[in-house]
Amino acid sequence: MRSYANNLAPHSIRVNSVHPTGVNTPMIVNDAMQEFLAQDPALSNALANALPIDVLQPVDISNAVAWLVSDDARYVTGVTLPVDAGFTNKK
């Protein structure tokens, strides 16, 4: 992302990344994942968000994508944008 942001900036092409915490999709909400987490309560605790929100909805990530690609963000490039309910800041 950072390399492409640099390479493409002269062409006014912006490149950013979004960094979700757990999102309510089949990739996370499935039997295998539930079984894996059930093995050890510490795992679930380690994955808890700062905000009192268990899981984000897909639209929360979509809203970030929609903002980044819109002209509202016309000078935003090379940015890592967490959409993570404060998860990474909690570490």
Added chain:
Amino acid sequence: MSGRVAGKVAFITGAARGQGRSHAIRLAQEGADIIAVDICGQLDSVPYAMSTPDDLAETVKEVEALDRRIVAIQADVRDYGTLKAALDDGVAQLERVDIVSANAGIFSFGTAEELTDEQWKDMMDVNLMGVWHTAKAAIPHLRAAGGGSIVLTSSSAGLMGMANIGHYVSAKHGVVGLMRTLALELAPDMIRVNSIHPTTVNTDMIQNSAAYELFAPDLPAGERTAEVLGPRFQALNALPIPWVEPVDISNAVLFLASDEARYITGVTLPVDAGSLVKTPG
């Protein structure tokens, strides 16, 4: 009233002009009422003319023209008592606060060797302590509202070193630490806290003879125009633009303040035309 922040009330410091006025207008366009404060006065260590009561009156006029309510009060972010009284007065009139924009900031320059204690102290007092005061005064009101969004204005200089502005860089880095801590402390109350990191913004803080001198010490004062300086400012950015406009920062404040960003907290959001990731050369 429709809009992305309809029904909300925003508290904005440094709202008389520049980015703060732009935030007030942009948030009002999307349905928010505004509590605006500004020092409307001069600090001796600041090498350009600061805001005036007329500037704040113009912000009031522009927000009211959008059919939104605004309470505007002259207050210095360095003085917690006055700032808190101003906010409390605004909340008494507009009933709540959901959004906080800690925007008030100053700029001056000198190498670490040259900076005076006065320059250092004024910078820390306005650009860091003032931000803390703003959040501190607002927290009880945000809790009462059942949650909210605090946006701290840092700078690309809050995430990287820059020669000649060690005090500004230090204060703006401090804002990041404050943001991260506030985000943790306030998450259980659903109060989100993030920082914005602009590159050069086209405002009076940059478009003045003192800032021009910093970027073009080699040119005679008469030749330091915005047109001549543009390419030098542009050299900071990856995108081929000299500076961003105040509305570009307002659009980031609006996004973070809105429910579109309901689960974004603890984030440093550059609006910097790629200046932070730009490789030299």
